[in-house]
Amino acid sequence: GDSVTQMEGPVTLSEEAFLTINCTYTATGYPSLFWYVQYPGEGLQLLLKATKADDKGSNKGFEATYRKETTSFHLEKGSVQVSDSAVYFCALLNQAGTALIFGKGTTLSVSS
Amino acid sequence: DAGVTQSPTHLIKTRGQHVTLRCSPISGHKSVSWYQQVLGQGPQFIFQYYEKEERGRGNFPDRFSARQFPNYSSELNVNALLLGDSALYLCASSRGTEAYNEQFFGPGTRLTVL
Secondary structure, three states: EEEEEOOOOOEEOOOOOOOOOOOOEEEEOOOOOOOEEEOOOEEEEEEEEEEOOEEEEOOOEEEEEEEEEOOOOEEEEEOOOHOOOOEEEEEEOOOOOEEEEEEEEEEEEEEO | OOEEEEEEEEEEEOOOOEEEEEEEEOOOOEEEEEEEEEEOOOOOEEEEEEOOOOEEEEEOOOOEEEEEEEOEEEEEEEOOOOOHOOOEEEEEEEOOOOOOOOOOOOEEEEEEEE
């Protein structure tokens, strides 16, 4: 079945460091891919998405490119801030379009 | 505009009891989905409803059921609670069921089963 694998955390960085969180997927066809963020005490928020191969999603300085050759959707940011500290989830939409399939999440902690 | 709202915020039950969780979607959204998030894990899909009909069901036992009302709000019911049902239950709404419709998540209901 469909699945998402993302790097285990926690990831601990200093402010202004470069961030990469790896995400790979297994699915039938070419699903839409998403990154969600969960800030402490808050609900899940969509960070960015890509709906087809080679699409690049971007938002708030974060980027991810849909790579069908490597079935990957890695999240990157050039310079993290303390306010980026949160849990990040990679997800895909199943073929039926009914369910998001999430990875286990990666906790990011940024210190000043 | 108000976001997705869920009630109650927290709930404590004992094994064997029944629980009902409620969700109100964003105005204009006709699809509601339910997810279970166990501590330290990603959300797992339970149900999707659209126009009061079940459109998708995840790999959960029959103790889990849901329904959607004419105003598009939804209830998730869990019978014969087990300790393992302790989790954050998330509701998400979207305009429709097409892939391009973003799902907006509520803050969740934290269920603790003792």
